[in-house]
């Protein structure tokens with residue numbers, strides 16, 4: 001029997017960000033391995049016109065939770081959605097709900113955050129720092145709390161090349177940043193943001209670093225741990241390979257490449273693609289929750305959940321495998337045949353962006369206008385190029401993360417727990433994982449059925465023919481323009497035609513002689 005699974009049995013667990021990518025997998029694993037847990041409280045806000053109940057219903061009835069329904073038929077009774085909005089000062093949690101959380105919560109997994117790279121600093125601080133402070137304040141009033149697990153990111157200190165499992169202090173105290181957000185206006189905040197995040201590429205990584213510092217400073221005598229995943233990708237093994245449900249990180253670019261929008265991206269092929277499967281992150285998170293509650297390590301331990309040190313893959317290998325998988329499982333209704341490549345310098349990247357991204361979008365929008373339809377390709381392409389510009393920072397360099405604490409934790413696990421809560425990425429077969437990832441993007445994000453592959457192939461064949469036709473027509477137009485304007489071109493054309501004519505005559509003559 002798994003000690004970790006038994007530990008979570010009968011526990012009352014609070015998960016923030018449970019409706020997110022990581023949060024859903026965390027919830028699924030808890031219900032599947034500890035079906036006798038008492039309750040999982042999830043902070044939820046209404047979204048896209050859905051009520052809390054509708055959102056929970058949608059999650060529990062998704063493919064991800066298929067196995068849970070078998071082992072935990074009463075899952076609907078064990079999950080308690082609590083209205084909350086991390087944008088609000090007191091998280092907008094009602095008095096009754098707050099009283100229940102404070103009285104019964106045994107473990108907190110704080111996953112909620114804004115993961116957008118372009119959020120204004122005020123919004124990122126509110127979600128990734130102030131809300132964390134509120135959670136810590138709540139935790140300090142929970143008599144039954146055994147552990148507070150904070151999910152950060154391995155890139156919180158991406159301004160450093162080698163990152164240890166320690167909290168690196170930020171130049172300005174988190175509390176001062178929180179206070180200043182209350183009285184500075186947006187214009188001033190925009191002005192000082194570059195100076196505050198100095199060395200980091202965006203407000204996301206900066207505010208995650210602030211959040212860590214706050215957890216360390218205000219964790220008080222709570223049992224706290226911090227987990228730093230790198231780039232979280234689709235599931236590796238459980239509940240099934242290839243599950244993913246959002247466009248963040250690699251997923252968005254895999255969609256863009258598979259649909260033929262993305263043709264080139266500035267990347268360093270040999271740079272480490274530090275991906276880590278979401279189920280690996282969840283297994284480590286649950287093991288950390290157990291270890292923190294049972295062994296109460298002091299001071300706060302930080303755990304790196306990365307792959308580059310233990311089982312490195314690089315962007316070149318990943319890109320090639322992604323393209324190879326498109327051959328096997330093409331995406332439907334592609335704009336162009338998938339054919340992307342990495343460029344390694346800005347000049348080439350700019351040329352490719354103009355020729356391969358912007359120009360085709362303009363031509364296609366022109367065609368849409370001609371056929372009386374609304375142009376949309378230029379807007380989509382601009383959005384994709386903006387996304388790429390934000391992701392490029394992470395695919396043009398490598399980092400090194402120490403993994404001492406994570407390896408220590410693995411050694412503390414029994415063989416059964418190492419099997420049930422496996423976070424040993426050294427066993428990961430990258431080619432197989434990336435293939436499953438791309439297939440998962442097709443199935444779970446694009447909602448495309450595998451039965452549509454023959455039609456998708458036919459569509460790609462048509463695109464190839466159109467591509468050849470277009471290139472031939474373009475060549476002929478240019479050649480005719482050249483012939484009309486250049487005597488040298490005419491002479492060359494005459495030479496080529498006469499050479500071909502003589503060759504054919506000679507060929508015919510030699511065939512006649514042979515007979």
Ligand SMILES: CCCCCCCCCCCCCCCCCCCCCCCCCC(=O)SCCNC(=O)CCNC(=O)[C@H](O)C(C)(C)COP(=O)(O)OP(=O)(O)OC[C@H]1O[C@@H](n2cnc3c(N)ncnc32)[C@H](O)[C@@H]1OP(=O)(O)O
Pocket residue numbers: 115116117118153154155229230231232247248249250251252253254255256257262265269315316317318319320322323340341342383384386387388390391394395
């Ligand atoms: C040798 C060579 C061989 C050949 C090779 C060939 C190559 C082969 C090609 C294959 C490549 C594979 C390898 C390369 C992988 C590199 C990944 C590196 C990731 C590392 C980052 C993670 C590090 C840190 C990890 C962390 O710690 S956290 C990570 C999680 N955080 C993020 O990844 C946030 C990113 N995103 C945003 O920051 C916001 O998305 C934002 C960008 C501001 C846009 O923002 P905006 O333009 O406003 O767009 P949205 O409003 O978001 O969406 C508006 C509309 O676009 C949709 N859409 C949202 N997003 C995306 C997206 N991405 N891509 C596409 N569409 C998207 C959305 O569906 C919505 O559609 P609609 O609803 O309108 O219909």
Ligand SMILES: NC(=O)C1=CN([C@@H]2O[C@H](COP(=O)(O)OP(=O)(O)OC[C@H]3O[C@@H](n4cnc5c(N)ncnc54)[C@H](OP(=O)(O)O)[C@@H]3O)[C@@H](O)[C@H]2O)C=CC1
Pocket residue numbers: 016017018019020021022023043044045046047084085086087110111112113114115127151152153154208228229230231232233246248249
């Ligand atoms: N994805 C990745 O590659 C990595 C993620 N991480 C960390 O993992 C954690 C989870 O990330 P991930 O699951 O990918 O992110 P998602 O964007 O998928 O999920 C974010 C979660 O936070 C919730 N949330 C956001 N804003 C609010 C708000 N104002 N009020 C209430 N809830 C809110 C979202 O709720 P809602 O559904 O209502 O929007 C959602 O449940 C984050 O802390 C992130 O920093 C770390 C490294 C890599």
